[in-house]
Amino acid sequence: MDLFEYAETQDGKKRLPLAARMRPQTLDEYVGQQDVVGKGSLLYRAIAADKISSIILYGPPGTGKTTLAEVIAGSTKAVFLSVNATTAGKKDLEQVIAAAQENRRAYNRGTILFIDEIHRFNKAQQDYLLPFVENGTIILIGATTENPYFEVNGALLSRSRVFELKPLSQADIALILHRALSDPIRGVAGDMVEMDEDAVEFLADVADGVARAALNALELAVLTTDRRDDGKIYITLETARQCIQKRAIHYDKNGDNHYDAISAFIKSMRGSDPDATLYYLARLLEGGEDVKFIARRIMIAAAEECGNADPRALEIAAASAIASERVGMPESAIILANAATYVACAPKSNAASQGIFKAMEEVRKSGNLPIPPYLQDAHYSGAQKLERGIGYKYAHDYENHWVQQSYLPSSIKDKKFYAFSNVAYEERLKKYFDAIGKNTYAVEDRKQKSK
Numbered sequence: 001m002d003l004f005e006y007a008e009t010q011d012g013k014k015r016l017p018l019a020a021r022m023r024p025q026t027l028d029e030y031v032g033q034q035d036v037v038g039k040g041s042l043l044y045r046a047i048a049a050d051k052i053s054s055i056i057l058y059g060p061p062g063t064g065k066t067t068l069a070e071v072i073a074g075s076t077k078a079v080f081l082s083v084n085a086t087t088a089g090k091k092d093l094e095q096v097i098a099a100a101q102e103n104r105r106a107y108n109r110g111t112i113l114f115i116d117e118i119h120r121f122n123k124a125q126q127d128y129l130l131p132f133v134e135n136g137t138i139i140l141i142g143a144t145t146e147n148p149y150f151e152v153n154g155a156l157l158s159r160s161r162v163f164e165l166k167p168l169s170q171a172d173i174a175l176i177l178h179r180a181l182s183d184p185i186r187g188v189a190g191d192m193v194e195m196d197e198d199a200v201e202f203l204a205d206v207a208d209g210v211a212r213a214a215l216n217a218l219e220l221a222v223l224t225t226d227r228r229d230d231g232k233i234y235i236t237l238e239t240a241r242q243c244i245q246k247r248a249i250h251y252d253k254n255g256d257n258h259y260d261a262i263s264a265f266i267k268s269m270r271g272s273d274p275d276a277t278l279y280y281l282a283r284l285l286e287g288g289e290d291v292k293f294i295a296r297r298i299m300i301a302a303a304e305e306c307g308n309a310d311p312r313a314l315e316i317a318a319a320s321a322i323a324s325e326r327v328g329m330p331e332s333a334i335i336l337a338n339a340a341t342y343v344a345c346a347p348k349s350n351a352a353s354q355g356i357f358k359a360m361e362e363v364r365k366s367g368n369l370p371i372p373p374y375l376q377d378a379h380y381s382g383a384q385k386l387e388r389g390i391g392y393k394y395a396h397d398y399e400n401h402w403v404q405q406s407y408l409p410s411s412i413k414d415k416k417f418y419a420f421s422n423v424a425y426e427e428r429l430k431k432y433f434d435a436i437g438k439n440t441y442a443v444e445d446r447k448q449k450s451k
Helices: 003-015 041-047 067-077 090-107 123-133 154-158 170-182 197-206 211-224 237-241 256-270 274-286 293-309 311-328 330-344 351-366 423-451
Strands: 055-058 077-086 111-116 141-143 161-164 193-195 232-236
Touching: 003 161, 003 256, 055 067, 067 111, 067 141, 077 090, 090 123, 111 123, 111 197, 123 141, 123 154, 170 193, 170 197, 170 211, 193 197, 193 211, 197 211, 197 237, 211 232, 211 237, 232 351, 237 423, 256 293, 256 330, 274 293, 274 330, 293 330, 293 351, 293 423
Parallel strands: 055 141, 055 161, 077 111, 111 141, 193 232
Antiparallel strands: none
8 A cells, every 4th residue: 555545545534424433443442341341251352362152242222232343353363244134135145154155165264244233134034044153154243222032033042142232331431532532543633622521521421321422422513613713622511512402312112122111110100109100201201102002001000000909090090091192292291190100109909910810820720610500691581491590699689788609610619819908998898898798697697597
């Protein structure tokens, strides 16, 4: 390469976005994910020794999955090939496998195949890779924002090790910004840029774990800020605020963000924490979750978590579902907040929900047991000839509208499915139920003695 070619190459690199220029080139430059690639970790040692095996890198956008793959590419003696599952098809995979087989046969070199967005491949495409991963034709590095235990073929997953990457901390992103500010070649130091520390802290916070967002904001600030008389570009907190106006909310309605957020929302209502309930409700709403879906979850929680300890919880939840659908956002947020906080603060009992699960388990186990004849339908001609309804005791004909009578099939007549709790309204139901039962027993005893 002559001087002109070198200058052209360097100029091309300089024209790349700042986030692309600042990508780590070695493991030591890699920021964050200490549990995964910190010095001494399993993956760090494997990369350093060029002994990597098939892995799946899993985490939200901006956590460094592709960057880590590029670091591995620069550290290995194996041939490094990459495809993106959003655009690649079966033919592309066949070409990659053919190249890998040629690398092994002709040059005795292994092949590492990086598949970005691997969850986008369908089952047939993932199945195609399986034998080549198994026999070592390729070492697979898959990157996915979706939970691999749901989205990646189980057989392929069993032959790979999953590493979960977490969002970067505020300190990690601040370190990356400082590197960009001090690097004259890949960063912006050559442009004579100075940035207030409170502006650095602001971008590191608002970037919400995504280094790319912070670096893009820094680059925008550099490009749009005039130089002062001393020739320098000064980036203040106000400038930083203008360049990244809204915190990025990472939310995928079909992915982990959806399931994790709704799980935390439900558990916060169950755990009687109205503050956490509102926080996770806000996460769902800011992420664009369907209000009808949220309302359904509140109704389910009202029935399952509050039950008969506070039957009004379900009434409020059901009313809020209708109201929120009719009103729409943003006012629906208020309606859903009312219902969710009521459920969070209401007395709790899962006696009814546990009871139905026990009853369903019994039905699955014992099948359709014979219903006692006196409980069977007798509203048709010929029913009495079949002895349907004969011997039934009509509860309202007895004192306190209750009579001792077995309603379960005879083989399970002593089974108990519903266990009253001693909480709030359910405790009142229990006391009432016990009192009615005792009084009726006493009446029955008196009737028996008079005979």
